[in-house]
Every structure is written in C-alpha cells, then in structure tokens.
Amino acid sequence: MENYDLSIKWDTGYMNLHCELFFPCTQKKMLYLVKKVIPLSWLHQDEIFKDLQEYFVDRIQRTEAALEETKKKVWRKFKGIQTVLWCSEEAEVKPKNSN
Numbered sequence: 001m002e003n004y005d006l007s008i009k010w011d012t013g014y015m016n017l018h019c020e021l022f023f024p025c026t027q028k029k030m031l032y033l034v035k036k037v038i039p040l041s042w043l044h045q046d047e048i049f050k051d052l053q054e055y056f057v058d059r060i061q062r063t064e065a066a067l068e069e070t071k072k073k074v075w076r077k078f079k080g081i082q083t084v085l086w087c088s089e090e091a092e093v094k095p096k097n098s099n
Contacts, residue, residue, distance in 0.1 A: 004018075004019035004020060004051070005017065005018050005019065006019065006048055006052065008037055008038060008040065008041045009044070017033075019055045023059070
C-alpha cells in the first residue's frame with residue numbers, strides 16, 4: 001500500500017494532508033479543500049488533483065478487493081452453517097428401528 005500524503009504549499013504557509021486519515025470526510029470539508037485550500041497552491045494545483053484522483057482510484061480498488069474477500073468469507077461461513085443444519089435435519093428424519 002502506497003502512502004498518500006499531499007503537500008499543499010502557498011506563499012504564507014503549507015498543509016500536509018494524510019489522505020488515509022482525512023478521507024472519508026464530510027462533503028463540507030471536501031468542498032472546502034477543493035474550492036479554497038488546493039487553489040492556494042496554484043502552481044501545483046493540477047498535480048494535487050492528479051494525486052487525489054490516483055488516491056481515490058487506489059482506494060476504490062482496495063475497497064472492492066476487501067469486499068470480495070468478505071463475500072468469500074461470508075459464503076464459507078454460510079456453507080458451514082448450511083451443512084450443520086442439513087446434517088441435523090438428516091439426523092432428525094432418520095426413522096428409528098422399532099422391533
């Protein structure tokens with residue numbers, strides 16, 4: 001996993017944004033970042049947006065991979081429960097020998 005840190009610099013200061021800690025965020029914070037903070041770094045604004053896009057694409061891919069893994073785990077658990085239930089139903093259905 002790559003470390004996604006954005007460095008936003010302007011004439012009077014700078015901001016280091018640790019994407020893994022900042023996102024997910026509220027829409028208000030995202031709009032503030034996009035409309036007010038990033039434009040302060042007008043020389044590197046395009047690069048910052050490119051880096052943000054790269055971060056989100058990677059995060060989507062990691063999230064989808066984690067979702068697929070979770071689906072597999074849940075399916076394995078379900079199959080195990082289904083097998084246990086099937087075995088217990090089969091045991092109840094077997095007729096007892098009556099002599």
